Structure formats: structure tokens, C-alpha cells
Amino acid sequence: MNGPEELLLELFAIFVAAKVMGEVFERLSLSAVLGEILAGICLGPYALGLIHPSDTLHSVAELGAIFVLFSAGLQTSPRDLISVGNKALQVAVAGV
Numbered sequence: 001m002n003g004p005e006e007l008l009l010e011l012f013a014i015f016v017a018a019k020v021m022g023e024v025f026e027r028l029s030l031s032a033v034l035g036e037i038l039a040g041i042c043l044g045p046y047a048l049g050l051i052h053p054s055d056t057l058h059s060v061a062e063l064g065a066i067f068v069l070f071s072a073g074l075q076t077s078p079r080d081l082i083s084v085g086n087k088a089l090q091v092a093v094a095g096v
Contacts (some may be wrong), residue, residue, distance in 0.1 A: 010051050011060065017043055 017039040025035030043051045051057075 007054075007056050007060070010057060013051065014040065014043060 018036040021035035021039035022032035023035070025038075026032045042048055045052055
């Protein structure tokens with residue numbers, strides 16, 4: 001199976017696994033994000049190998065990252081940036 005059907009099936013598997021693992025981690029009083037990341041690692045080529053990266057899947061992932069960053073930018077106020085400015089500068093300098 002090639003084409004859009006395969007892409008949709010892979011995306012569905014990723015979403016379901018991420019949601020299930022996120023819920024499991026929340027019930028264990030852990031961050032849901034950890035479960036979602038673990039689901040991605042398990043499905044990817046480095047663990048179970050159920051999903052192999054393709055150019056189309058990579059493009060969809062980049063679009064998702066753009067939407068997440070855009071959403072985070074909409075939720076951030078200038079006051080928040082100013083309040084953490086000094087600490088952010090220290091972390092940036094120490095990281096270099």
C-alpha cells in the first residue's frame with residue numbers, strides 16, 4: 001500500500017499511540033508529554049520499526065511543529081518575556 005492511504009494510516013497510528021500513552025502516563029502521575037514521546041520512539045524506526053520516515057511524513061511533521069510554535073507564540077505575552085528575560089539571557093550565555 002502506497003500513497004495517501006499509507007500516510008493516513010501512519011498518522012492515525014501515531015495519534016492513537018500518543019493519546020493512549022499520554023493517558024497511561026497521566027494515570028501514573030507523570031507528564032503526558034513523556035508518554036507521547038515514548039509512543040513516537042516505540043513506533044519509529046529505532047524500536048519497533050512500524051513507521052518508516054518518508055518525505056511526506058517529514059513534511060507533515062514540519063507543518064505540525066510550525067503550528068505548535070505559532071500557538072505558543074499566540075499564548076505568550078510581552079510581559080511574560082520581560083519577566084524571564086534575565087534568566088533566559090543567563091541560560092543562553094551559559095549554553096554557548
